[in-house]
Amino acid sequence: MIRADIVREIQAQSFQEQFEMLEYLARSLRQQSRAHPPSGTAPRSLAAAAEALRADYQNDPDLTAFTALDCENFHAAR
Numbered sequence: 001m002i003r004a005d006i007v008r009e010i011q012a013q014s015f016q017e018q019f020e021m022l023e024y025l026a027r028s029l030r031q032q033s034r035a036h037p038p039s040g041t042a043p044r045s046l047a048a049a050a051e052a053l054r055a056d057y058q059n060d061p062d063l064t065a066f067t068a069l070d071c072e073n074f075h076a077a078r
Contacts, residue, residue, distance in 0.1 A: 010018055057063050
């Protein structure tokens, strides 16, 4: 079925049925968008979050205290 046929079928329904279909589609699209965000969205939002917190990490040594351990061999304690 092509798009024009789908639109024609929807328009043939009562207003109430069209509205219910719209609600169903909106709910379905919201669920899909949560499960599969558009590509590129996460890196941009992570970059924005990192930029927003830059001053905190530069000015608060407690936030970066454990980075002194970064050079230690993680598996050496086994």
